Amino acid sequence: MVGKKSGRALMREEGLERTDNNMETTSWPQVAPINQKNYYTEFMKREDQYLAFRTQEEEARNRMIQEARDKDRALALGVQPGTVNVNDEGVAEETTASVATKEAYLSKLIIIHPGSQNLRIGLGTDALPKTVPMVIARKWKESESEEDGGEPKPKRLKVDGIVPAAANPEKWFGEDFANQYQAMCSELRTRMRGNKRRVLPNSKELVINFNRRTPYDEITEHNDMNRIEWTELPSNPKHAPEYFTGQAALRIPEVSNPRYKLFWPIRNGMVNEKDYRDRSQIYHDISKIFEEAFKRELGISRLKDLVNYKCVFLIPDLYERKYVEMMLDILIRDLGVGKVCLQQESLSATFGAGYSISCIVDIGAQKTSICCVDEGLCIEESRINLKMGGADISETFVKMMLYDHFPYAEINLKRRYDYLLAEELKQKYCSMDEGDVTVKAAEFHLRAAGQDTRLYHFKTYDETMLSVMGLFKPSIFEQSSKLEGRRTVIPRSVDLYDGSPNDPISSAQLVVIEAAGGKTASVNGTQESTTSLAVNSTPSRTQQFNLLSRLKDENELTPRSSVAGSPGPEGTPNPDRDTPLGDSDQPLIFRDPVLEKTKQAEERDKVVPIMPLDHAILESLSQGARGDDRKMRDFFGGIMLVGGGSKTPALLSFLETRLRELRPFYGKEILVGPPPRDFDPQVVAWKGGSVFGRLSPSGNDSWVNQEEYEKLGARILVHKCMFPW
Numbered sequence: 001m002v003g004k005k006s007g008r009a010l011m012r013e014e015g016l017e018r019t020d021n022n023m024e025t026t027s028w029p030q031v032a033p034i035n036q037k038n039y040y041t042e043f044m045k046r047e048d049q050y051l052a053f054r055t056q057e058e059e060a061r062n063r064m065i066q067e068a069r070d071k072d073r074a075l076a077l078g079v080q081p082g083t084v085n086v087n088d089e090g091v092a093e094e095t096t097a098s099v100a101t102k103e104a105y106l107s108k109l110i111i112i113h114p115g116s117q118n119l120r121i122g123l124g125t126d127a128l129p130k131t132v133p134m135v136i137a138r139k140w141k142e143s144e145s146e147e148d149g150g151e152p153k154p155k156r157l158k159v160d161g162i163v164p165a166a167a168n169p170e171k172w173f174g175e176d177f178a179n180q181y182q183a184m185c186s187e188l189r190t191r192m193r194g195n196k197r198r199v200l201p202n203s204k205e206l207v208i209n210f211n212r213r214t215p216y217d218e219i220t221e222h223n224d225m226n227r228i229e230w231t232e233l234p235s236n237p238k239h240a241p242e243y244f245t246g247q248a249a250l251r252i253p254e255v256s257n258p259r260y261k262l263f264w265p266i267r268n269g270m271v272n273e274k275d276y277r278d279r280s281q282i283y284h285d286i287s288k289i290f291e292e293a294f295k296r297e298l299g300i301s302r303l304k305d306l307v308n309y310k311c312v313f314l315i316p317d318l319y320e321r322k323y324v325e326m327m328l329d330i331l332i333r334d335l336g337v338g339k340v341c342l343q344q345e346s347l348s349a350t351f352g353a354g355y356s357i358s359c360i361v362d363i364g365a366q367k368t369s370i371c372c373v374d375e376g377l378c379i380e381e382s383r384i385n386l387k388m389g390g391a392d393i394s395e396t397f398v399k400m401m402l403y404d405h406f407p408y409a410e411i412n413l414k415r416r417y418d419y420l421l422a423e424e425l426k427q428k429y430c431s432m433d434e435g436d437v438t439v440k441a442a443e444f445h446l447r448a449a450g451q452d453t454r455l456y457h458f459k460t461y462d463e464t465m466l467s468v469m470g471l472f473k474p475s476i477f478e479q480s481s482k483l484e485g486r487r488t489v490i491p492r493s494v495d496l497y498d499g500s501p502n503d504p505i506s507s508a509q510l511v512v513i514e515a516a517g518g519k520t521a522s523v524n525g526t527q528e529s530t531t532s533l534a535v536n537s538t539p540s541r542t543q544q545f546n547l548l549s550r551l552k553d554e555n556e557l558t559p560r561s562s563v564a565g566s567p568g569p570e571g572t573p574n575p576d577r578d579t580p581l582g583d584s585d586q587p588l589i590f591r592d593p594v595l596e597k598t599k600q601a602e603e604r605d606k607v608v609p610i611m612p613l614d615h616a617i618l619e620s621l622s623q624g625a626r627g628d629d630r631k632m633r634d635f636f637g638g639i640m641l642v643g644g645g646s647k648t649p650a651l652l653s654f655l656e657t658r659l660r661e662l663r664p665f666y667g668k669e670i671l672v673g674p675p676p677r678d679f680d681p682q683v684v685a686w687k688g689g690s691v692f693g694r695l696s697p698s699g700n701d702s703w704v705n706q707e708e709y710e711k712l713g714a715r716i717l718v719h720k721c722m723f724p725w
């Protein structure tokens with residue numbers, strides 16, 4: 001029987017071999033293996049397999065059903081619901097019913113724009129947001145001004161162990177500051193002379209002499225018409241509230257019983273790791289600030305009602321993933337908001353202004369962000385985040401005034417009333433108009449809890465302009481503490497699969513960091529040499545993968561710690577590691593991509609990215625235009641300044657002139673403007689969030705609801721963000 005299989009063999013093949021008692025070995029049905037060559041699967045290939053899309057579809061279906069029901073009900077009542085009627089003059093009018101539905105929708109829409117200094121919050125029905133300080137005061141053993149042995153801000157340097165006497169304030173801030181300040185003064189004088197402005201040689205002396213010898217006047221409390229209402233505490237300290245938020249926190253007397261300390265949970269547009277020791281405290285502080293704002297500013301007294309609300313939340317353009325994840329968790333899980341949608345600040349500012357293409361420069365309190373926006377998208381590579389802003393201007397203004405014998409020599413920005421005073425003086429007197437650089441008389445009231453009001457008279461000269469000029473010469477700003485505590489509380493975000501850092505970074509930001517790395521102070525205050533952080537230095541994922549596979553194929557994987565080309569044990573070259581690959585004579589260097597990315601991220605974290613504002617804008621523009629001259633001209637013609645710092649008088653025209661000087665080729669095409677229609681630059685981004693939130697649910701698919709968040713957490717953002725997550 002050659003060539004013929006036995007019956008038993010056939011049965012074995014089919015799995016039907018029977019035992020001696022003639023029964024099958026298994027009762028399980030035998031499935032023939034499928035041909036792997038024609039293997040095909042639809043797994044994760046259709047939208048309906050993703051929870052995010054499925055939920056959207058379900059919602060759309062439910063909405064349609066609801067609308068049909070509403071329509072039927074309205075027809076039964078004799079009104080035309082949700083339609084547009086054409087009136088006698090042929091003008092389209094929305095019916096009362098549809099307007100009412102819209103109103104109801106907007107009254108359940110919350111827009112939140114948090115900042116380092118201010119929180120802007122409002123409902124969809126509000127024309128403008130409410131602004132509250134983004135601060136919380138908690139019961140503490142000492143107030144912030146008593147910490148560090150009462151070290152004042154700006155810090156007065158000690159000479160031979162003691163702070164120089166008030167008669168010598170020029171020595172308070174060190175030689176470096178003094179030299180820079182003097183250089184800026186003479187530069188300004190030269191510039192003003194060049195612009196045919198009158199410069200009196202003895203202006204500085206006039207100011208110093210006046211400030212040195214003018215005493216203050218005292219006004220008794222009952223004669224002070226504008227006295228401050230301080231936050232009242234119960235006489236029994238045991239009954240004192242655990243915390244205060246917003247304006248009430250700023251108005252707690254310094255030496256209260258019990259003591260309170262102010263915490264600002266956001267710093268430079270990121271989580272404040274300098275003043276906090278653990279993540280949960282930051283989390284709860286932010287949550288409390290939002291909760292109080294919901295109650296006091298929006299009138300939502302019961303948190304459980306928030307489930308019926310939607311929230312548009314504005315995040316920085318160059319956000320940190322951990323920051324965004326924390327905010328989302330606070331809103332959805334801790335506070336119970338029904339739906340949340342994330343929106344980038346610059347994009348939102350263009351929505352608020354109604355521009356389709358623009359370069360947004362947002363000068364806030366502690367950060368200045370720059371980003372080119374084109375057709376509803378932030379151009380990723382153009383995003384820049386500079387760690388400087390209005391707070392630096394305030395501090396530098398105070399330093400310059402003190403240097404020029406400011407009569408209130410004890411000013412300490414860590415004290416609440418002094419911080420508010422500095423803000424007031426800056427906003428009142430600082431300007432970028434050269435015409436304002438004259439000797440001017442000024443005055444202020446110093447109002448501190450428990451003491452009589454003092455009326456100070458003083459004079460200013462060029463301090464008012466030079467402090468703002470710091471935006472163009474940021475080395476005059478105090479940088480030493482800007483990186484304090486960085487990465488001590490919140491670890492860097494890493495990729496779920498390979499563990500490499502995955503916070504977004506842009507080419508423009510890398511250029512800023514590289515430029516700053518060579519000359520700025522690092523965390524420990526020492527000078528660092530420029531580190532190579534250029535975009536091209538990082539191999540792309542495909543390159544890394546190809547290299548790895550080649551290495552694996554050739555069995556040449558070197559251990560992580562050893563690098564090819566480094567000497568062998570006795571300092572001799574290691575032939576195993578120095579083997580050339582293919583035709584190349586170069587030794588193969590295997591770099592662990594994850595390790596390298598981590599190192600680069602660590603290097604970046606050690607540098608304060610500061611750069612003159614005008615140069616940073618040019619860098620962002622060139623990355624945004626990507627070599628397209630027409631785009632470049634469009635961006636140059638639409639530079640919009642927003643944020644509180646942009647309200648400084650004449651800053652726009654000064655910046656415009658600087659940019660035209662730097663790029664004479666584009667000349668008058670360069671236009672720097674405020675938001676249109678006299679919009680407050682501080683709230684234009686919030687307004688854009690409101691515009692975005694008003695889009696009909698079918699036009700906006702970036703809402704994250706509670707159910708999705710419970711199931712997938714922050715991973716849902718991959719499908720929900722309009723920007724790459």
Ligand SMILES: Nc1ncnc2c1ncn2[C@@H]1O[C@H](COP(=O)(O)OP(=O)(O)OP(=O)(O)O)[C@@H](O)[C@H]1O
Nearest residue numbers: 115116117118364365366367390391643644645647
């Ligand atoms: N009229 C004004 N002139 C000059 N500066 C002003 C004026 N009004 C507000 N500022 C400054 O603007 C800053 C606050 O701006 P803004 O509210 O945009 O900051 P933020 O959003 O809280 O901060 P960040 O953008 O850093 O997160 C403060 O430094 C404040 O002193």
